[in-house]
Amino acid sequence: MSERHPLTQFTIRAMPFSDAASDALPLRQLLRLSLFQVSVGMAAVMLLGTLNRVMIVELSVAAWIVAVMIALPVVSAPFRALLGFKSDTYRSSIGWKRIPFLWFGSLYQFGGLAIMPMALVILGEGKQAIGPEWVGEAGAALAFLLTGLGMHMTQTAGLALAADRATEETRPRVVALLYVMFLVGMAVSAVIVGWLLRDFSELRLVQVVQGTAVMTLVLNILALWKQERVTPMSKEEREAPRPSFRDAWRDFASGGKAGRLLVVVFLGTMAFNMQDVLLEPYGGEILGLSVSSTTLLTTMWAAGALVGFGIAARQLSRGQNPYRMAGWALVFGLLAFSAVIFAAPLQSALLFFIGAGLIGFGGGLFAVATLTAAMTMPAEGLAGRGLALGAWGAAQATAAGFAIAIGGTVRDLVNSASMSGLLGDALADPATGYSVVYHVEIGLMFATLIALGPLTRFQRTNPTPGEAKARIGLADFPT
Amino acid sequence: MSDDPDKASPTGLSLKEAEEVHSYLIDGTRVFGLLALIAHVLVALSTPWLG
Numbered sequence: 001m002s003e004r005h006p007l008t009q010f011t012i013r014a015m016p017f018s019d020a021a022s023d024a025l026p027l028r029q030l031l032r033l034s035l036f037q038v039s040v041g042m043a044a045v046m047l048l049g050t051l052n053r054v055m056i057v058e059l060s061v062a063a064w065i066v067a068v069m070i071a072l073p074v075v076s077a078p079f080r081a082l083l084g085f086k087s088d089t090y091r092s093s094i095g096w097k098r099i100p101f102l103w104f105g106s107l108y109q110f111g112g113l114a115i116m117p118m119a120l121v122i123l124g125e126g127k128q129a130i131g132p133e134w135v136g137e138a139g140a141a142l143a144f145l146l147t148g149l150g151m152h153m154t155q156t157a158g159l160a161l162a163a164d165r166a167t168e169e170t171r172p173r174v175v176a177l178l179y180v181m182f183l184v185g186m187a188v189s190a191v192i193v194g195w196l197l198r199d200f201s202e203l204r205l206v207q208v209v210q211g212t213a214v215m216t217l218v219l220n221i222l223a224l225w226k227q228e229r230v231t232p233m234s235k236e237e238r239e240a241p242r243p244s245f246r247d248a249w250r251d252f253a254s255g256g257k258a259g260r261l262l263v264v265v266f267l268g269t270m271a272f273n274m275q276d277v278l279l280e281p282y283g284g285e286i287l288g289l290s291v292s293s294t295t296l297l298t299t300m301w302a303a304g305a306l307v308g309f310g311i312a313a314r315q316l317s318r319g320q321n322p323y324r325m326a327g328w329a330l331v332f333g334l335l336a337f338s339a340v341i342f343a344a345p346l347q348s349a350l351l352f353f354i355g356a357g358l359i360g361f362g363g364g365l366f367a368v369a370t371l372t373a374a375m376t377m378p379a380e381g382l383a384g385r386g387l388a389l390g391a392w393g394a395a396q397a398t399a400a401g402f403a404i405a406i407g408g409t410v411r412d413l414v415n416s417a418s419m420s421g422l423l424g425d426a427l428a429d430p431a432t433g434y435s436v437v438y439h440v441e442i443g444l445m446f447a448t449l450i451a452l453g454p455l456t457r458f459q460r461t462n463p464t465p466g467e468a469k470a471r472i473g474l475a476d477f478p479t
Numbered sequence: 480m481s482d483d484p485d486k487a488s489p490t491g492l493s494l495k496e497a498e499e500v501h502s503y504l505i506d507g508t509r510v511f512g513l514l515a516l517i518a519h520v521l522v523a524l525s526t527p528w529l530g
Contacts, residue, residue, distance in 0.1 A: 093493065094500070104506075107511070115517050118522050121525055130523075130527050131524040135524055
């Protein structure tokens with residue numbers, strides 16, 4: 001350090017994105033870094049909520065095409081593991097691992113949103129003037145794919161960067177903050193976009209969607225500016241061949257903990273998300289709640305999630321074992337779904353709202369606990385943090401996508417069977433379909449608990465020297 | 480700093496480092512240009528402005 005030329009030092013300080021500051025992550029920088037989550041949340045709301053509705057209602061696109069388009073980002077989620085691995089083994093003379101991926105991820109997310117409205121307009125009925133028929137579908141597919149890929153790249157690299165910079169003590173709080181920002185991004189942009197699109201026109205659609213594209217770039221560049229520490233690689237390091245993904249994956253999966261954690265994340269996320277699009281119709285159709293009070297449901301869910309994030313951060317930074325925390329989250333989930341199921345026979349709206357809040361609470365606890373566990377995975381051998389976080393993200397995003405699709409399908413199938421009297425008179429009730437989904441979720445929670453069990457034992461009987469020593473006494477702290 | 484012998488002062492960046500920063504700029508511009516092209520084609524198909 002001391003032998004650096006003053007000019008060199010000046011450049012290092014002035015150069016964009018690079019920051020030679022200390023290891024610690026000051027709050028201001030952390031808040032700035034978390035802006036990438038706001039932009040990813042914004043894109044998620046656009047893809048899954050706003051554009052979904054706009055395509056079906058305003059542009060009258062066939063439902064199956066809409067379903068395929070929305071599935072594209074979900075289907076590409078497993079690439080996260082590969083992206084994380086690429087970022088871990090990135091060869092850079094400057095010493096960047098995450099910044100290039102954040103930059104190009106932002107660019108793809110921006111690009112997808114930038115071409116999205118035009119593609120959707122062409123996709124709509126009778127809006128195409130010239131050219132072959134398939135252009136609308138191809139353009140929309142490209143837009144959804146680019147946006148999804150960009151979100152996956154941005155989030156994987158961003159989480160890995162946050163994990164690189166956080167210390168052992170601050171990690172749970174960093175994770176919780178990143179989750180809060182994701183929720184904030186979704187909530188705020190849902191309100192703003194909904195308000196802007198209240199008088200729908202094609203011009204307005206183009207303005208709003210491209211506006212979010214520009215916001216993506218603004219937020220992400222603010223987030224990544226000067227965040228990654230520059231650790232230049234020597235010539236030998238740069239020229240060393242990159243390890244193969246298969247070898248890195250073998251190192252990652254060795255020890256048995258990583259694979260199990262992924263199974264837990266997959267099953268648990270399915271369990272906490274299957275009711276996602278079913279809670280509001282359940283409230284309206286079965287409990288006879290009004291539209292405004294079903295909107296309150298989302299508020300209850302979000303409030304529960306925020307409390308969950310807060311409590312998870314507090315307990316985990318006090319040394320609570322993240323795997324046990326995930327276990328507690330599942331217990332709260334069991335309570336939550338029991339409450340939701342019993343709300344129908346008891347016709348109790350109160351019980352239903354409590355259930356919705358508890359689903360949010362349990363889901364929040366579970367998400368922070370498992371993400372903290374993924375970040376804490378020792379980066380050993382060829383497997384780095386990017387791979388671990390990419391794999392976590394892949395399991396989480398895929399499970400959430402599948403869960404929503406399965407939930408809706410199961411409700412429809414069971415309801416059409418039960419209403420036609422196929423399952424007997426006792427079950428000929430529109431509540432049956434919903435109830436089956438909630439019971440499946442409870443079953444999945446027990447499955448997750450079974451998968452989770454050995455992980456908590458690993459931590460207690462087989463602590464890694466040094467790491468667990470300071471924490472073992474507090475791991476049994478009552479919650 | 481890196482052990483590169485071919486230093487390209489006065490920026491303090493080595494040749495390799497400067498090239499890397501440059502490559503992000505160039506690739507970014509390429510991606511951006513391609514996206515602009517696609518967007519223009521899509522707009523032209525819905526409202527042809529040439530003939």
